[in-house]
Amino acid sequence: HTHARPAARAGQAGLRIKTVIAVGSGKGGVGKSTVAASLALTLERLGSTVGLMDADVYGPSIPHLLGLEGKPTLEGKQKIQPIRCGQMPVMSMGFLIAPDQAVIWRGPMLHQSITQFLTETAWGELDYLIIDMPPGTGDVALTLSQGAMPIAGAVVVCTPQEVALLDAVKAISMFGTVKIPVAGMVENMSGFVCPDCNKRYDIFGAGGARAKAEELSIPFLGEIPIDPVLRQAGDDGQLADVIRNDARARAPMEKVAQSL
Template sequence: MRPTPSRLFRAAGRCLQHENPLGLPKSGSIPRMQRGLPVQRNIKDVAKVIAVSSAKGGVGKSTIAANLALAFARMGHRSGILDTDIFGPSIPTLFNLSGEPRLSANNQLLPLTNYGVKTMSMGYLVGEDAPVVWRGMMVMKALQQLLHEVEWGGLDVLVLDLPPGTGDTQLSITQGVKLDGSVIITTPHTLAVKDAIKGINMFKKTSVPLLGLVSNMSLFTCPHCQGQTHVFGHTGDRVQQLCLDHEIELLGDIPLHQSVGDDGMRGKPTVVAEPESERAAAFMDIARKVGDKIGLA
């Protein structure tokens, strides 16, 4: 009987008790990983890989990552998104998907698809309300399986939705996967901008190209009086200065609008829920800029 995905992940947990949990060679040449220098690998059958990151939670990173993947699909590209947040996966909710993925003939996880985008997430492999109470090594093993044991079937672009922060998961991805670039998400709030700098510096230290920054939730337009309010105060200059200081492009500004959050929570993000809206146009514009930067044909 072929193992199910959940059995594979349980087996991953058991193997961590072994002295050689990653199955590294015991003799011969020493891999770079054992010397503290991970070997960067391509993700099989994926042409371009971009990381969407924020060093701070609550800035709308996953919502933007989902809409970017959908924008690429709308542009005619074979698009996918990988949720690398082991502890707090968001992609199943945003794409209205659930259930355990099947395994291919090669025992690879088969992505779940909606709106023309292939997706993979830890959220498909554990119960919706089940906490992932794992130690670091188990998390890293699961992450490697998500990165390299999924049968994408040929993608033009894969969006990696990174968890907040600059810790083990982010470093494992930036040092172990060949990335075509990264996109930083922030809000104009002072604390978010300060943390965005940490994310920018992480990608610089790991030599990952910075494609640009997206400012989220900065301007609110009242649907009744059409008056505009800067939710975090007149702090747009702070974001502009951040881009100037670090020589990265401001890719776009996503306004604060109730529909963006509502669309995501009902599993139909803005690009597909309101394709003709100004908000969808903003996501499409950012996707076109990113596509041009990474040479997405």
């Protein structure tokens, strides 16, 4: 069970976050940010207090998915005041740079900004902080593993394709190296059910992540089908509205949230 790690260190640091979950992937484009944001919104919907931190500093997509903009401000010259999606506090590099601006940083700057996001944001009291990780490389994972807040578990998102699975296995091994426990795997874009004829088409295949999770003896947290409603919602910055209000679109996320 991933909640097992005590939040004692977080308490010592004066932080009031019970469970930090990192959402990672082996490569980009598998729906990691969509899953991270949807998971945060679903946990909130199920009654928890949740924050969302976009640590994908090179390609921050959380502000776009949630239709958020604004500049985080300093509260009492100490804490960074996050942008809110309804009640949910959200922090992203996307709020601090122009949308077409590239982030070119050396390791120490990356380390510093991630640590600052984590420890100097006025998150308030949270049951969960969901962190959207950059795909692949271990820089941010390494920072998080050394930081003031223990990561309870990493959720690894992949698609059913063999190449994506191979990259996911690398991501799992990377989390192992930096000693972040893996909470489990999620298979995204797992089949498509035709709304007209109800027939299921396994466009990228299906079941690969479940088999891989079994092989690696890590939990399988669930599968999320290809859903044009999710795609449209993300493009339009309406993901929060859709996950909060559309029970059908939310259902696969609920399974993932409940198996955490």
